[in-house]
Amino acid sequence: MSRVWEIMTFTVPAYAATSANEPLAPFTVERRDVGPKDVRIDIKYSGICHSDIHTARSEWGPANYPVVVGHEIAGVVAEVGADVTRHKVGDRVGVGCMVDSCRECENCLAGDEQYCRKGNTGTYNSVTADGGTTQGGYAAGIVVTEDFVLSIPEGVELDVAAPLLCAGITTYSPLRHWNAGPGKKVAVVGLGGLGHMAVKIAHAMGAEVTVLSQSLKKQEDGLKLGADHYFATSDPDTFAQLDSSFDLIVNTVSARIDVTAYLRLLKVDGTMVNVGAPEDPLEVNAFALIGGRRSWAGSNIGGIRETQEMLDFCAEHHLGAEIEVIGADQINEAYERVLASDVRYRFVIDASTFA
Numbered sequence: 001m002s003r004v005w006e007i008m009t010f011t012v013p014a015y016a017a018t019s020a021n022e023p024l025a026p027f028t029v030e031r032r033d034v035g036p037k038d039v040r041i042d043i044k045y046s047g048i049c050h051s052d053i054h055t056a057r058s059e060w061g062p063a064n065y066p067v068v069v070g071h072e073i074a075g076v077v078a079e080v081g082a083d084v085t086r087h088k089v090g091d092r093v094g095v096g097c098m099v100d101s102c103r104e105c106e107n108c109l110a111g112d113e114q115y116c117r118k119g120n121t122g123t124y125n126s127v128t129a130d131g132g133t134t135q136g137g138y139a140a141g142i143v144v145t146e147d148f149v150l151s152i153p154e155g156v157e158l159d160v161a162a163p164l165l166c167a168g169i170t171t172y173s174p175l176r177h178w179n180a181g182p183g184k185k186v187a188v189v190g191l192g193g194l195g196h197m198a199v200k201i202a203h204a205m206g207a208e209v210t211v212l213s214q215s216l217k218k219q220e221d222g223l224k225l226g227a228d229h230y231f232a233t234s235d236p237d238t239f240a241q242l243d244s245s246f247d248l249i250v251n252t253v254s255a256r257i258d259v260t261a262y263l264r265l266l267k268v269d270g271t272m273v274n275v276g277a278p279e280d281p282l283e284v285n286a287f288a289l290i291g292g293r294r295s296w297a298g299s300n301i302g303g304i305r306e307t308q309e310m311l312d313f314c315a316e317h318h319l320g321a322e323i324e325v326i327g328a329d330q331i332n333e334a335y336e337r338v339l340a341s342d343v344r345y346r347f348v349i350d351a352s353t354f355a
């Protein structure tokens, strides 16, 4: 006897990209019905990450159109499956860049689901076991398996919490991994969505923080966010002055930069970690590494356990993102402003406007 299982679904209003060069437009997205281990979330706020733009425009390779991007999701639990134990209706929750992983490989077992050997399931643009594609957070609701749903602690409002689910964890994870803290000199390259969270978090960890930005336009903001020093990289004196001075550099820039010049700003044994993910390859002159036993590293978001740790850290230190809340019909304009470095410091979509 064979049995055909039908996956029941429901729909929610959303915004989708339908090609690399057309604006995002209203769309209706299908979600699976709540299974035994699933949580249905009413999305309240959805952050705009530069990765959404890279994906919507196929800058990282062809996207699976139509694609609903968005992986900085904050909302309230509306329904839980029969076997859910971690969340209940009414809880304030978040979803970041992953909605599942194999849960069996060495990396998943170590809590590093972002490095799942079989590839984690991204919140959007990821192919699922049944051949479908995941659709993300620019929508009124989403269904996610409970283990990939985070708790947003009391004291962090949902609008400023949303960007923590990507910008927060992507900067927290390398800052922790490379031991940012008292006595450490940390530089943050680029003061956008990720950069401004890197400054706040590194400062809260007790490090001495320097912002390396293209100009001094946002200097006042940078110092208010917690930076101790602020330099313009357009000024050639900056590189001479800061030669061999940092323990850690976090590069958040979404475009190509002169990596070699930045590596020379590291002390002996210093590390420059790339979280920025430009579409074009970056180049390095090996002598900048050799000449100081320096490392050039990368880091991808953070694991689920570490994401919860980051949210709790932010609550304890009263940290949230600096945001500008917009309606769904302003997404395309917001994209242009992100690309023009005109964001202070994260756009967050009010999800009630997807209706």
Ligand SMILES: NC(=O)c1ccc[n+]([C@@H]2O[C@H](COP(=O)([O-])OP(=O)(O)OC[C@H]3O[C@@H](n4cnc5c(N)ncnc54)[C@H](O)[C@@H]3O)[C@@H](O)[C@H]2O)c1
Binding pocket: 048, 049, 050, 051, 052, 054, 166, 167, 170, 189, 190, 191, 192, 193, 194, 195, 213, 214, 252, 253, 254, 255, 256, 257, 274, 275, 276, 277, 278, 299, 300, 301, 338, 339, 341, 343, 345
């Ligand atoms: N590694 C990860 O897990 C991860 C997670 C999220 C985002 N990202 C990537 O990080 C990058 C930044 O994301 P974001 O959302 O913070 O973007 P953003 O646009 O908010 O910030 C990027 C910053 O880089 C600056 N910048 C742009 N071109 C520059 C240049 N040539 N020189 C110096 N500065 C320059 C911009 O002014 C801006 O301040 C993107 O490439 C994104 O895809 C990676």
Ligand SMILES: [Zn+2]
Binding pocket: 049, 050, 051, 052, 071, 097, 166, 167
């Ligand atoms: Zn992101």
